[in-house]
Amino acid sequence: MFPNLNNAMKRGVVFAGRDLKIIAKAIHEKTPFYALTGIMPTSEQIHLGTKTVVENLKYFQDNGAETYILVADLEAAAARGVSLDESRKRALNFYIPAYIALGLDPKKTRFYFQSENTSVIKTAFEASRQITFNEIRAIYGNTEPGRIMSAVTQIGDMLYPQLKHRKPGIIPVGIDQDPHIRLARDYINKNRSKRFSTLSSIYYKYTPSLDGSIKMSKSAASASISLPEDTESVLKKIKRAKTGGRNTEAEQRTLGGQPEICLVFELDKQHLMDDKELDDIYKKCKSGKRLCGECKGICCNKMTEFMNDFNRKFHEAKKDITKIDFIKE
Amino acid sequence: MFPNLNNAMKRGVVFAGRDLKIIAKAIHEKTPFYALTGIMPTSEQIHLGTKTVVENLKYFQDNGAETYILVADLEAAAARGVSLDESRKRALNFYIPAYIALGLDPKKTRFYFQSENTSVIKTAFEASRQITFNEIRAIYGNTEPGRIMSAVTQIGDMLYPQLKHRKPGIIPVGIDQDPHIRLARDYINKNRSKRFSTLSSIYYKYTPSLDGSIKMSKSAASASISLPEDTESVLKKIKRAKTGGRNTEAEQRTLGGQPEICLVFELDKQHLMDDKELDDIYKKCKSGKRLCGECKGICCNKMTEFMNDFNRKFHEAKKDITKIDFIKE
Numbered sequence: 001m002f003p004n005l006n007n008a009m010k011r012g013v014v015f016a017g018r019d020l021k022i023i024a025k026a027i028h029e030k031t032p033f034y035a036l037t038g039i040m041p042t043s044e045q046i047h048l049g050t051k052t053v054v055e056n057l058k059y060f061q062d063n064g065a066e067t068y069i070l071v072a073d074l075e076a077a078a079a080r081g082v083s084l085d086e087s088r089k090r091a092l093n094f095y096i097p098a099y100i101a102l103g104l105d106p107k108k109t110r111f112y113f114q115s116e117n118t119s120v121i122k123t124a125f126e127a128s129r130q131i132t133f134n135e136i137r138a139i140y141g142n143t144e145p146g147r148i149m150s151a152v153t154q155i156g157d158m159l160y161p162q163l164k165h166r167k168p169g170i171i172p173v174g175i176d177q178d179p180h181i182r183l184a185r186d187y188i189n190k191n192r193s194k195r196f197s198t199l200s201s202i203y204y205k206y207t208p209s210l211d212g213s214i215k216m217s218k219s220a221a222s223a224s225i226s227l228p229e230d231t232e233s234v235l236k237k238i239k240r241a242k243t244g245g246r247n248t249e250a251e252q253r254t255l256g257g258q259p260e261i262c263l264v265f266e267l268d269k270q271h272l273m274d275d276k277e278l279d280d281i282y283k284k285c286k287s288g289k290r291l292c293g294e295c296k297g298i299c300c301n302k303m304t305e306f307m308n309d310f311n312r313k314f315h316e317a318k319k320d321i322t323k324i325d326f327i328k329e
Numbered sequence: 330m331f332p333n334l335n336n337a338m339k340r341g342v343v344f345a346g347r348d349l350k351i352i353a354k355a356i357h358e359k360t361p362f363y364a365l366t367g368i369m370p371t372s373e374q375i376h377l378g379t380k381t382v383v384e385n386l387k388y389f390q391d392n393g394a395e396t397y398i399l400v401a402d403l404e405a406a407a408a409r410g411v412s413l414d415e416s417r418k419r420a421l422n423f424y425i426p427a428y429i430a431l432g433l434d435p436k437k438t439r440f441y442f443q444s445e446n447t448s449v450i451k452t453a454f455e456a457s458r459q460i461t462f463n464e465i466r467a468i469y470g471n472t473e474p475g476r477i478m479s480a481v482t483q484i485g486d487m488l489y490p491q492l493k494h495r496k497p498g499i500i501p502v503g504i505d506q507d508p509h510i511r512l513a514r515d516y517i518n519k520n521r522s523k524r525f526s527t528l529s530s531i532y533y534k535y536t537p538s539l540d541g542s543i544k545m546s547k548s549a550a551s552a553s554i555s556l557p558e559d560t561e562s563v564l565k566k567i568k569r570a571k572t573g574g575r576n577t578e579a580e581q582r583t584l585g586g587q588p589e590i591c592l593v594f595e596l597d598k599q600h601l602m603d604d605k606e607l608d609d610i611y612k613k614c615k616s617g618k619r620l621c622g623e624c625k626g627i628c629c630n631k632m633t634e635f636m637n638d639f640n641r642k643f644h645e646a647k648k649d650i651t652k653i654d655f656i657k658e
Contacts, residue, residue, distance in 0.1 A: 074454040081458045084451055115451050122413055122444050125403040125482075128474040129410045136474060145457040145465060145481055148474050153454075 003027060006059045008052055008204055011278075013270050014172075017202040018181065022168045027063045033168040034161040035060035036068040038154070039099070041090035042080050046098055047216040048225040049174075049207035051271055054102035056172035056202060065170070067109045069099065070157050074114040074121075078146040078153075084115055092321050098227055101313035106320070112327040114153060119163055119329050124156030130190050131155075131183065139179045151183060158184045162196050170200040178203065207270055210241035210263050228314060231307045235300045238264060244285070245292040257285040257292065264292070264299050272302040332356060335388045337381055337533055340607075342599050343501075346531040347510065351497045356392045362497040363490040364389035365397040367483070368428070370419035371409050375427055376545040377554040378503075378536035380600055383431035385501035385531060394499070396438045398428065399486050403443040403450075407475040407482075413444055421650050427556055430642035435649075441656035443482060448492055448658050453485030459519050460484075460512070468508045480512060487513045491525050499529040507532065536599055539570035539592050557643060560636045564629045567593060573614070574621040586614040586621065593621070593628050601631040 001024040008014045026033035037057050061067040073087035091113070100106050114120055131152060137143050140151065158180075161169055171181060181201045188196045206215035209223040216224035223241070225234050244258030244265065259265040259282050268281055281298065284290035330353040337343045355362035366386050390396040402416035420442070429435050443449055460481060466472050469480065487509075490498055500510060510530045517525045535544035538552040545553035552570070554563050573587030573594065588594040588611050597610055610627065613619035 074451070077451070078454040078457040084455070115447055115454075118444055118447060118450075121447075121450055122403070122406070125407040125444075125475075125478055126413070128407045128478045131474045133472045133474060143462045143472065145460045145462060145477050146454075148477050149454055149457045149481065152474055152478065 002059075003063065006055055007275075008055055008270070009059070010275075011269050012205075013052060014056065014202050014204045016175070017200065018185070019198055019200040020170075020202070022198070023060075023170045023200045026168050030064060031167075032165065033060075033065055033170065034068060035065040035170050035172065036070070036158060036161060037172060038070045038072045038075075038157060039091060039095045040072045040080075041076055041087045041095055042082055043218070044090055044094050045218070045226045045228075046095070047207070047218075048227060048271060049216050050098070050227065051102050052204045052207065053172060053174075054099050054104050056204060058103050058105070060170055060172075061105060061108055066161060067104075068161055069096070069104070069109055069111050070117075070120075070160075071095070071111070071113045072150075072153075072157075074153055075150040078149040088113065093318065096324065097314050097317035097321060100317035101310050102227075106317070106324055110327055111324055114157065116326065116328045117160065120153070120156040120160050122156075123159055123163065124153045127155045127159075127187050128152045130187060135183065135186065139183055151180065154180045155184045155187055158199055159188070159196050166195065166197050168197045168200060170202065172202050172204065174206060175203045205270075208263060208266055210237050210267070212242045212263060225303075228311060229307075231304055234303055234307060238267070238296055238300050238303060241267075241296070243292045243296075249291060252291060253288045256288040257290075257295075259285045262292075264296055268299055268302070272299065272306060331388075332392065335384055336604075337384055337599070338388070339604075340598050341534075342381060343385065343531050343533045345504070346529065347514070348527055348529040349499075349531065351527070352389075352499045352529045355497050359393060360496075361494065362389075362394055362499065363397060364394040364499050364501065365399070365487060365490060366501060367399045367401045367404075367486060368420060368424045369401045369409075370405055370416040370424055371411060372547070373419055373423050374547070374555045374557075375424070376536070376547075377556060377600060378545050379427070379556065380431050381533045381536065382501060382503075383428050383433050385533060387432050387434070389499055389501075390434060390437055395490060396433075397490055398425070398433070398438055398440050399446075399449075399489075400424070400440070400442045401479075401482075401486075403482055404479040407478040417442065422647065425653065426643050426646035426650060429646035430639050431556075435646070435653055439656055440653055443486065445655065445657045446489065449482070449485040449489050451485075452488055452492065453482045456484045456488075456516050457481045459516060464512065464515065468512055480509065483509045484513045484516055487528055488517070488525050495524065495526050497526045497529060499531065501531050501533065503535060504532045534599075537592060537595055539566050539596070541571045541592060554632075557640060558636070560633055563632055563636060567596070567629050567632060568625055570596075570625070572621045572625075578620060581620060582617045585617040586619075586624075588614045591621075593625055597628055597631070601628065601635060 001020060023033055035057055037053055071091040073084050076082035076087045077084055136148055140147055158171060184199055188198050209216045209220040211223035213220050223237060241263045244262035246252040246255055268278055330349060352362055364386055366382055400420040402413050405411035405416045406413055465477055469476055487500060513528055517527050538545045538549040540552035542549050552566060570592045573591035575581040575584055597607055
């Protein structure tokens with residue numbers, strides 16, 4: 001349906017979506033649409049999984065989408081107690097440079113802080129009139145005021161690019177973010193005037209942590225790869241990673257390895273290798289030609305390249321951060 | 330405690346308050362404090378009771394308060410479904426001119442729209458983090474998102490004048506608005522850093538409708554005096570008003586009238602007469618010297634003067650509305 005799929009799409013890292021035909025049509029017909037994602041500046045670190053967010057956003061950017069990145073500073077204040085100043089600092093010194101280092105083109109991206117975009121806020125307050133308490137409770141369970149303010153503000157964000165001209169939009173998210181998409185889509189449907197085009201979404205898998213737990217995160221730091229992180233430390237983690245290796249070398253030479261359950265292979269697949277490299281790794285593993293140690297070495301080399309590249313681009317982007325012109329309205 | 334009390338204060342129309350000593354001290358010592366009220370632009374009419382709001386705001390303005398009037402356009406959108414454009418039109422064409430016609434000095438007043446004041450919004454989102462769902466439910470019963478957004482935004486408004494410099498503030502309100510004051514005061518107390526000075530408040534009685542129901546309102550239109558309203562129509566309502574008159578003339582001449590339960594006297598007391606006039610009316614009524622018809626005539630004359638004065642000032646203020654410089658930040 002989509003042209004020139006990116007690796008995440010080809011390899012099943014992107015595994016689901018809503019109303020994708022609308023976006024495919026806009027790409028093919030070169031009509032206006034947008035892609036949007038938000039940064040929640042709750043710490044000074046992201047993990048490798050963020051690479052998937054940026055890749056998918058960049059995919060739509062490269063295929064003609066107006067691209068928006070917002071800093072969810074109001075939400076960070078309401079739902080996490082992060083001060084607005086702290087959010088601003090983190091966004092400028094860390095998150096935005098990291099997103100650019102991961103491949104986003106800042107010249108083609110529109111950035112804003114929620115707290116500086118009164119159009120977003122107005123839309124959020126208007127929407128709150130049509131969102132019921134029962135919807136919030138059913139979707140989030142949590143009905144604390146800070147959570148409600150956040151949820152409604154996200155609607156403001158997701159619809160912001162349509163305020164001047166109605167157009168399709170796509171939000172690439174982790175599956176845990178689907179409730180926000182549903183809330184926004186429900187709100188759009190309540191507006192019988194057809195003020196807004198419905199929202200599309202794609203969902204991507206988490207990057208699992210290297211011990212096999214479901215996602216890389218701060219709480220699984222010893223098996224998660226952070227950005228930035230010292231390359232030595234990353235390589236150590238890869239060397240300790242859970243693989244699909246057999247109990248003995250003899251067994252592995254005979255039966256072959258199990259890339260399907262190997263976290264090093266998952267890393268190769270989600271983030272590091274091109275199609276040819278990945279195919280080669282898969283075959284050599286399945287056939288028993290290559291053992292886990294060697295395979296980890298290949299992964300480590302690629303990861304070192306990636307980390308060096310990331311670090312270089314990150315520092316460049318940081319120097320250029322003042323060139324970014326944030327939307328204020 | 331306060332110097333030079335206004336009529337509403339002297340006559341028990343203002344009947345309660347919180348932490349008034351703090352404000353009295355600021356007045357006496359000429360240290361900075363503020364008074365603030367909000368306009369909720371839900372219609373194109375106010376009723377006479379609004380005169381009390383303005384008088385009390387003006388009292389503090391005349392006694393040295395920084396004075397703020399905000400247009401609650403975000404709240405009107407969230408809680409009442411009034412569009413932001415409609416709120417703006419109503420505020421400019423009607424509410425603000427009416428407040429000026431009722432005595433407010435626009436040169437000494439700072440005006441803003443909630444939707445244009447990101448400092449207010451930031452404060453509201455920060456506050457939402459520390460307000461619990463249970464507090465909202467206990468105070469308002471209603472826990473719809475629009476109501477929660479409104480409640481939290483009011484905290485942003487009430488604390489806005491303190492963002493740059495902590496200082497005492499007073500909010501003159503009808504007693505039904507006390508929950509908002511309590512929510513804001515509770516929030517202030519949660520901030521152990523003493524970022525904000527606590528809020529003071531005064532409470533005024535409603536202007537009863539002329540048939541004796543508890544307050545003038547749109548739902549009791551036939552006995553309520555609107556601003557603006559055709560003077561003929563107002564006078565008719567006064568002539569139909571419930572008084573403290575006796576069943577027969579003879580009885581009234583002997584026993585005297587009952588100004589305590591007379592709605593014309595209440596109108597005289599709350600809005601129309603100076604001390605000497607009011608004293609004269611009271612005595613002539615109690616002694617049976619004057620009957621209700623004559624007394625209504627006196628009230629009608631004063632009301633005609635008031636309405637003419639209001640209309641003239643209202644149209645002047647409307648012409649000058651473009652001179653008002655709304656805070657945007």
